[in-house]
Amino acid sequence: QLTVASKISGDSAKLALHLVGYEQDVCRAMEFVFGNTLICPDARTTKEVTFDQKVCMKSFTQDGDIHNPSGTLSGGSKPSTLGILIKVQELKRVEGLLKDHQSKLEVIKKEWQDA
Numbered sequence: 001q002l003t004v005a006s007k008i009s010g011d012s013a014k015l016a017l018h019l020v021g022y023e024q025d026v027c028r029a030m031e032f033v034f035g036n037t038l039i040c041p042d043a044r045t046t047k048e049v050t051f052d053q054k055v056c057m058k059s060f061t062q063d064g065d066i067h068n069p070s071g072t073l074s075g076g077s078k079p080s081t082l083g084i085l086i087k088v089q090e091l092k093r094v095e096g097l098l099k100d101h102q103s104k105l106e107v108i109k110k111e112w113q114d115a
Contacts, residue, residue, distance in 0.1 A: 004054040005038055009045045013038045013059070019085040019092075039085055043067075062086055 005013045017034040038059040040046040046059040050067040059067045 001055050001057060004052060005049040005057065008048050008052055008055070009040060012045060013040045013049050014089065015039075016060070016085055019089045021088065039089075 002015055015035070016037040016039050017031060019039060020030065020034060022030045036057055038046075038049055038055075038057050039062065040049060040059050041062055043061050043063075043065055046061050046065065046067045049055045050057060050059045050069055056069040058069065061067075
């Protein structure tokens with residue numbers, strides 16, 4: 001399902017479970033809550049992955065709309081968990097950039113000291 005959703009969305013649909021951090025002792029509960037839910041950047045992507053017969057998973061847009069494989073669409077107010085998921089995703093992206101830049105800085109410092 002995830003491979004198909006990734007292909008359909010151009011790798012923009014993310015499993016909600018991968019966007020949250022949690023302690024190992026609550027792993028089963030987190031898998032139950034977030035393990036079958038996708039986060040997508042927009043309504044078009046959400047519809048495409050939710051209603052694809054090979055995916056058929058509940059999906060949230062980043063604006064808070066919910067598409068359900070049963071055919072229901074909800075919206076109007078942004079669920080608080082969605083905002084947190086988006087922030088966690090952005091934090092992970094920025095932390096990765098920071099790590100890359102820190103590594104480059106260390107290389108430059110070493111080159112400077114060796115010169």
